Amino acid sequence: MNVINILLRRVQELAAEFIRLLPQLSIAIFVIGVTYILARFARRFAERLLGRTELRGSLVNLFETLIGVLIWVVGLLIGASIVFPGVTPANILAVLGLGSVAVGFAFKDIFENFLAGILIMLRKQMRIGDVIACEDVEGRVEMISLRDTHLRHLSGEIVIVPNAYLFKNPVTVVTQRAIRRHTVDVGVAYDVDLEAARDVILEAVKSCDSVAADQKVEVYAKEFGDSSINFLVRWWAGSKPVDAHVSRDQVVRAIKRALDDAGMEIPFPYRTLTFKEALPIKRSQAENGAENDD
Template identity: 70%
Template sequence: MNLVNILFHRLWEMATEFIKLLPQMAIALLVLVATWAIVRFSRRLAERMLSQTDTRGTLVNLGETLIGVAIWIVGILIAMSIVVPSVTPANILAVLGLGSVAVGFAFKDIFENFLAGILIMLRKPMRIGDMIECQDVAGRVENISLRDTHLRHLSNELVVVPNSFLFKNPVKILTDETQRRYSVTVGVGYDVDLDAAAAVIEKAVRSVEGIDADKRIDVFATEFGDSSMNFTVRWWAGSKPIEMHRTRDGVVRAVKRALDEAGMEIPFPYRTLTFKEALPLTRAKETGDHARPAGDEDDKRE
């Protein structure tokens, strides 16, 4: 019976304390609602101000996020101080400082990607819509968040890449400029005049639609191949992958057509076989219009 009374009195005291805290909790709730409204207004104001500058879209999103996080931290600290007056912002920050070590070890990868995302947005020239390559990952950048980056493969698969991976490894941005240089290797026969072949190849490349004829078109004789003299042919065109494929296809077709018309051979690999001993050659005997194997003659005599 005494145990029941003790539990009853304890619950009554807790209910009484809770009722006393209701006004303070209501005020804290109003503070949180006001914080939410201030965050929305601040993010819209920041977006409007930053959009009028040359700031990239990823940096605009970063600025909005950081502003929102800072305001929420202040609002939550104020609300906690209202509900529990003995807990001051200094005490809360001290507790957070002690707990940050354990949290840092537990969520190391998350914080690493978070910081890498901020640094990518601040330092990297990577933009939404760029085609990039990083080790064995390639695709078009669709979104850069604080934790990961979304890449869309040319075959339409979506790859979610941790920001720390992109930050630690070299990233090739294929569309950083509107144009880039491409090359193919063209081989001609050893009996072909190289100066005449180079002139034919350059003229053919200049006729291809989509290349920049105002920039240099290089035709360099580069090596003595197994069965051909090889040229490296280089030209400039748009940096998008589809422009690379279109111009490369056009160059290969145009060069092949021009060399054929000029009577210049594009040789395929030749192979010469040598033997240590001479091979015996026999002539098949013919019966009528068709040759018969030697075994047939033996069977006939039997």
């Protein structure tokens, strides 16, 4: 009987406490409703505002989410302080701060890639479809997410690279411009007139349709090779890897054909053997037998 009385008394106390908190609960529910409306309005406003910029779609969605989360956090803190007056926003923030430090240490790599992803998305130089090279990774950018970047190798494989890796190391954007400079070395024989050879090579490169006509073609005598005078040939063509292969193929074939037509030799390495002493010549048994018959 005493147990039942204690339970009834406890229920009455809880009911009285609930009735006493009804005004605060009503206000807190009203605050949460206002928070919901503000969060939706803020996200739509951010979507319209950021949609006019050149930010990537994933980055716009991130900002919308962060704005909505921030408004919800503020609204929930206000609602909790209304229902529980003893719990102030400062106390809640202190607890959240300690918890965030612990979570930060536990998920350090994830947060590092997350922040690196945001900074990479803010870059205007690296876009979807660009071919990039970073340390030992090279490929076409297919997707940039908040944690990693998907690169498609030129041989077809896809590589998932953590954003922190791309952020910490130098990245070469191969296709940042429509054209880029290409080079090839050409050797001619030592007895060839270098001025004439330079003019032949220059005209051969200019005749290729893959070479940018509005950019300068450069031919420089580079070095004395083992069996040739080497020229450095530089020209501008498409920046995509396939454009580079096509243009280099045309240039090499055009230079070879032009030098052949001009009678200028592209030498292969020569090897000269010098014998300081006369070497004895051994004759075969058949030759020796023929001499004996004579």
